[in-house]
Amino acid sequence: MKITIETVAKKAGVSTAAVSYVLSGKQKLSPEVTVKIKKAIEELGYKPNIIARNLASKKTWTVGFYTSSTKNIRGDVFFNPLLAGILDNLHQQKYQLHLYADYLNETDEDHPDLSLTQPIDGALIMNPRVNDVYLEYLKQQNIPFVVIGTPAEPEKVFYVDVDLTAASYIATKHLILKGHRNVLFILGPEDLMQTVHHTQGCKMAFDEMGWELSAESLVHLPMAEEESYEALKSIGEDIHKYSAIVAFHDIYSFGIMSFLKDNQISVPQNMMYISLGNSLFCRVNSPTITSIDLAPYDIGFQSAEMLVDIIEKRRMQPSHSIIPVNLIKRESA
Amino acid sequence: MKITIETVAKKAGVSTAAVSYVLSGKQKLSPEVTVKIKKAIEELGYKPNIIARNLASKKTWTVGFYTSSTKNIRGDVFFNPLLAGILDNLHQQKYQLHLYADYLNETDEDHPDLSLTQPIDGALIMNPRVNDVYLEYLKQQNIPFVVIGTPAEPEKVFYVDVDLTAASYIATKHLILKGHRNVLFILGPEDLMQTVHHTQGCKMAFDEMGWELSAESLVHLPMAEEESYEALKSIGEDIHKYSAIVAFHDIYSFGIMSFLKDNQISVPQNMMYISLGNSLFCRVNSPTITSIDLAPYDIGFQSAEMLVDIIEKRRMQPSHSIIPVNLIKRESA
DNA sequence: GTGAAAGCGCTAACAA
DNA sequence: TTGTTAGCGCTTTCAC
Numbered sequence: 001m002k003i004t005i006e007t008v009a010k011k012a013g014v015s016t017a018a019v020s021y022v023l024s025g026k027q028k029l030s031p032e033v034t035v036k037i038k039k040a041i042e043e044l045g046y047k048p049n050i051i052a053r054n055l056a057s058k059k060t061w062t063v064g065f066y067t068s069s070t071k072n073i074r075g076d077v078f079f080n081p082l083l084a085g086i087l088d089n090l091h092q093q094k095y096q097l098h099l100y101a102d103y104l105n106e107t108d109e110d111h112p113d114l115s116l117t118q119p120i121d122g123a124l125i126m127n128p129r130v131n132d133v134y135l136e137y138l139k140q141q142n143i144p145f146v147v148i149g150t151p152a153e154p155e156k157v158f159y160v161d162v163d164l165t166a167a168s169y170i171a172t173k174h175l176i177l178k179g180h181r182n183v184l185f186i187l188g189p190e191d192l193m194q195t196v197h198h199t200q201g202c203k204m205a206f207d208e209m210g211w212e213l214s215a216e217s218l219v220h221l222p223m224a225e226e227e228s229y230e231a232l233k234s235i236g237e238d239i240h241k242y243s244a245i246v247a248f249h250d251i252y253s254f255g256i257m258s259f260l261k262d263n264q265i266s267v268p269q270n271m272m273y274i275s276l277g278n279s280l281f282c283r284v285n286s287p288t289i290t291s292i293d294l295a296p297y298d299i300g301f302q303s304a305e306m307l308v309d310i311i312e313k314r315r316m317q318p319s320h321s322i323i324p325v326n327l328i329k330r331e332s333a
Numbered sequence: 334m335k336i337t338i339e340t341v342a343k344k345a346g347v348s349t350a351a352v353s354y355v356l357s358g359k360q361k362l363s364p365e366v367t368v369k370i371k372k373a374i375e376e377l378g379y380k381p382n383i384i385a386r387n388l389a390s391k392k393t394w395t396v397g398f399y400t401s402s403t404k405n406i407r408g409d410v411f412f413n414p415l416l417a418g419i420l421d422n423l424h425q426q427k428y429q430l431h432l433y434a435d436y437l438n439e440t441d442e443d444h445p446d447l448s449l450t451q452p453i454d455g456a457l458i459m460n461p462r463v464n465d466v467y468l469e470y471l472k473q474q475n476i477p478f479v480v481i482g483t484p485a486e487p488e489k490v491f492y493v494d495v496d497l498t499a500a501s502y503i504a505t506k507h508l509i510l511k512g513h514r515n516v517l518f519i520l521g522p523e524d525l526m527q528t529v530h531h532t533q534g535c536k537m538a539f540d541e542m543g544w545e546l547s548a549e550s551l552v553h554l555p556m557a558e559e560e561s562y563e564a565l566k567s568i569g570e571d572i573h574k575y576s577a578i579v580a581f582h583d584i585y586s587f588g589i590m591s592f593l594k595d596n597q598i599s600v601p602q603n604m605m606y607i608s609l610g611n612s613l614f615c616r617v618n619s620p621t622i623t624s625i626d627l628a629p630y631d632i633g634f635q636s637a638e639m640l641v642d643i644i645e646k647r648r649m650q651p652s653h654s655i656i657p658v659n660l661i662k663r664e665s666a
Numbered sequence: 667g668t669g670a671a672a673g674c675g676c677t678a679a680c681a682a
Numbered sequence: 683t684t685g686t687t688a689g690c691g692c693t694t695t696c697a698c
Contacts, residue, residue, distance in 0.1 A: 004691055015669040020693060027694095030667060047474065050451040051388045052691030055674050060384070062431075070417035070424075074630070080412060084403035087434045091403075098395075099430045101420045118383040119452070141380065297407070337675055348685040353677060360678095363683065385675035388690050 003046050012040040023048060054119065063090060063307060064098045064120040066134050068127060072223045073101065075251045078296045082148070085300025086124060093308045095121070104133070122311045124148055124303055129191050146307040148299060149194050150320075158310060160303040160321040162294045164194055164276075167325040168201025171246050171274045171292055174327060176205055180244040180272060184235075185218050186228060186256070187248045195220070198248050198276075217242070221252065228255030239263070244272040293326045336379050345373040356381060387452065396423060396640060397431045397453040399467050401460060405556045406434065408584045411629045415481070418633025419457060426641045428454070437466070455644045457481055457636055462524050479640040481632060482527050491643060493636040493654040495627045497527055497609075500658040501534025504579050504607045504625055507660060509538055513577040513605060517568075518551050519561055519589070520581045528553070531581050531609075550575070554585065561588030572596070577605040626659045 009016045014033060021027040022037045029037075040046070054060045065086060073079050090097055098120055123145040128135050131152075138145045147159035175183055185202055188195045199218065206213045219235075221227040228247070232239060232255070247256055253275055257267075265271045268290075275291040302321045309315040342349045347366060354360040355370045362370075373379070387393045398419060406412050423430055431453055456478040461468050464485075471478045480492035508516055518535055521528045532551065539546045552568075554560040561580070565572060565588070580589055586608055590600075598604045608624045635654045642648040 002691090005693095006691080016692075017669060017671095017694075018667090021668090024693085028667080033668080045473070047451065049388075049691050051384060051393070052674090053693075054452070055382075055384045055388050055676090056691075056693040058674075058693095070420045073420075074414050074417045076413065077410075080409065081407050084407045084434075087403050087406075087432070091434065091436055097432045099420070099432045101417075101424065103424055118380065119387070140378070335675090338677095339675080349676075350678080350685060350687090351683095354684090357677085361683080366684080382675050385690090386677075388692090389675080389677040391677095391690075 003044050005046075005048065008037065008040045008044060008046050011044060012036045060119050060121050061094060062096045062098050062120050063304070063311075064100055064123040066100045066123060066125040067102065068223070069102045069104075072251070077250050078294065081297040082126075082300040085297040085302075086304045087300075089301045089304035090308070093304075095304075095308060118143075122146075122307045124307055127192055127194055128152070129193070144307065144310040146303045146310065148303050150197055152193055154320065156318055158306055158315070158318055158320065160299055160306060160323065162299065162323045162325050164197035165201040165204070167276055167292050167294065168198045168246070168248070169204045170201075170325065170327050171276060171290075172202045172205035173208075174290065175244045175246070175272060175274065176209060178244075178272060181211065182242045183217060183244045183246060184239075184242040185246050185248070186231065186252050187218060187220050188223055190220050195248070202246070223249060223251055228252035229259050230255075232256065232259040239265075243270070245274070247273065247275045250275055291328050293328050295323050295325070298323050336377050338379075338381065341370065341373045341377060341379050344377060345370045393452050393454050394427060395429045395431050395453050396637070396644075397433055397456040399433045399456060399458040400435065401556070402435045402437075405584070410583050411627065414630040415459075415633040418630040418635075419637045420633075422634045422637035423641070426637075428637075428641060451476075455479075455640045457640055460525055460527055461485070462526070477640065477643040479636045479643065481636050483530055485526055487653065489651055491639055491648075491651055491653065493632055493639060493656065495632065495656045495658050497530040498534040498537070500609055500625050500627065501531045501579070501581070502537045503534075503658065503660050504609060504623075505535045505538035506541075507623065508577045508579070508605060508607065509542060511577075511605060514544065515575045516550060516577045516579060517572075517575040518579050518581070519564065519585050520551060520553050521556055523553050528581070535579070556582060556584055561585035562592050563588075565589065565592040572598075576603070578607070580606070580608045583608055624661050626661050628656045628658070631656050 005016045005019050008019045012019070012033075014037060018029055018033060019037055019041070021029055022034055022041075065083075067073065067079070068076070087097060118141070120143065123134075123138055123143055125132070125134055125138070125145055125147050127149045128147055128151050135145070135147070135151070145158070147157055148161070149159065150161045150164065151157045151159055172183065183202075185198075187198055202218075203213050216238075219231050221231055228251075245256060247253055256273065260267055260271060260273070267273050272290070276294060302323065306315065306319075306321065338349045338352050341352045345352070345366075347370060351362060351366060352370055352374075354362055355367055355374075398416075400406065400412070400416075401409070420430060451474070453476065456467075456471055456476055458465070458467055458471070458478055458480050460482040461480055461484050468478070468480070468484070478491070480490055481494070482492070483494045483497065484490045484492055505516065516535075518531075520531055535551075536546050552564050554564055561584075578589060580586055589606065593600055593604060593606070600606050605623070609627060635656065639648065639652075639654065
């Protein structure tokens with residue numbers, strides 16, 4: 001038999017409203033009644049039905065996190081601390097997390113089942129595409145959201161990001177100062193906003209020197225681990241034109257390292273390598289690699305904080321947080 | 334104004350039931366009516382309220398995933414492929430994921446807010462403790478669940494796991510065959526079931542040789558990255574008694590590697606090192622480390638598969654899947 | 667302080 | 683085939 005709020009009310013000899021008040025604490029009842037109700041709840045082992053509560057109160061205490069594809073998640077060391085940051089903040093604020101992976105590029109469905117999206121009070125959305133359907137949907141449905149990464153129209157939207165342009169500028173500049181001029185940039189898919197920002201940073205550093213950034217030195221790759229090896233291979237002998245590589249996603253790291261090793265190109269003597277946003281890989285290979293810390297935990301924590309603020313109307317105007325980046329030098333002496 | 338199923342029904346000049354049928358496809362209506370309703374839905378931009386649907390249908394199409402603490406998630410390379418496997422399977426079967434991190438050891442609350450747990454059709458629960466409150470709650474609430482990892486009472490519960498005892502046996506045996514007798518085992522917290530299984534495997538291999546497994550060669554550590562370095566350090570000079578290490582969680586890897594390096598103990602010449610369940614770290618240091626592949630993606634995929642089967646009553650009796658393990662040798666010649 | 671009752675928006679059994 | 687309507691279990695207003 002189902003134990004509902006009514007069961008409890010009957011047993012305690014009160015109305016359902018009284019039980020609800022005790023549960024929520026939104027209204028004070030007399031001590032005797034309160035005790036009676038609490039006893040009934042205890043004895044019956046009553047647990048409120050959250051769905052019914054959600055329906056009546058129009059509040060789910062749940063936040064949706066739209067992340068990247070599972071292929072991407074698998075090899076992404078950025079993902080874990082980001083998620084941890086989100087969860088920690090939400091836990092503090094008594095919210096929960098609903099996780100959506102991105103299956104948009106899967107062949108079997110060209111339109112995501114966005115109607116499934118609803119039982120959330122707000123959403124976190126990672127690396128939106130240039131024209132993002134999820135973003136459009138959330139806007140249209142009036143669901144508050146915070147973008148992780150910089151969106152196409154920053155002025156209209158809440159977001160938190162690291163300054164990717166700065167990061168990529170710092171990385172490029174660092175290489176330039178080391179005497180590198182022919183740098184190979186291994187970037188993500190062109191339709192990601194972050195790729196746009198990445199490219200800007202490289203360009204800034206080159207522009208500053210009055211150098212041209214050639215198109216063939218910018219390689220765009222799908223976010224999959226194996227790709228980078230193949231990409232370098234397909235460059236063939238031209239690889240020797242380059243004296244440095246910037247990898248914009250850690251997922252490319254292993255492929256790059258393997259390739260360099262297979263071709264007996266040592267790092268950093270003949271080849272210098274910079275990775276964005278990865279402390280893990282960097283640490284393992286500590287003596288040979290420079291990386292930039294993109295502080296993913298902080299991003300997660302901040303974005304959740306901002307979202308809850310919006311949900312609870314503590315923040316009204318579109319705004320953003322930019323998490324600072326640090327260059328972590330790990331070069332051998 | 335709120336657009337509900339009634340708005341649509343009125344506009345199309347039909348009943349709410351008709352609209353519901355079109356939406357769910359659970360009952361066929363005449364082509365004309367169907368078209369009329371679809372048009373109304375389209376024009377109004379109607380999206381069904383999922384919460385109301387859940388309440389009425391008593392089905393959420395959502396699965397809860399009880400994972401470890403965020404501290405643990407942060408450095409766990411096992412987590413990503415596990416999650417990816419879960420998500421991929423759930424997506425195939427049209428289910429969604431609600432993610433709960435474990436804050437049980439946090440000081441501020443000794444009892445988790447389990448009542449928040451309810452809007453799920455089933456749960457995946459990772460590495461349950463010896464007496465797990467979540468597990469008890471799920472049982473009591475009659476929420477179907479699958480344990481990832483081997484539970485305390487395997488015969489009563491659905492679970493999927495790798496054969497951890499076998500894995501740890503294989504690792505230990507491997508070392509023994511290499512001529513190692515003094516092996517240091519770096520294990521997780523003692524109240525985790527998996528630690529129990531790990532220990533069993535080591536013991537089996539030693540028993541087989543008629544050797545004793547000494548208590549001080551079994552080090553139990555919290556699941557945090559820094560711990561392993563300190564643990565080794567505190568062993569002091571005794572470290573030279575050991576010629577091999579088995580790390581039972583990848584999270585200890587970095588600390589161990591750093592320690593060995595700092596103390597000029599080279600791997601594997603003087604010291605052999607085996608890690609369980611990590612292909613990432615293993616790959617990076619390919620020539621010097623042996624690891625065991627615990628196939629986390631498969632575990633995730635399988636456990637989700639099993640859970641949905643239970644939810645949809647295709648599986649009735651407690652059962653389990655054991656994912657096979659492989660020794661990955663990466664020793665230098 | 668307490669209770670009655672009207673929703674919340676949808677599903678599905680039943681009737682027509 | 684289509685419509686009526688009684689729930690689903692809780693919250694919250696309003697009257698007492």
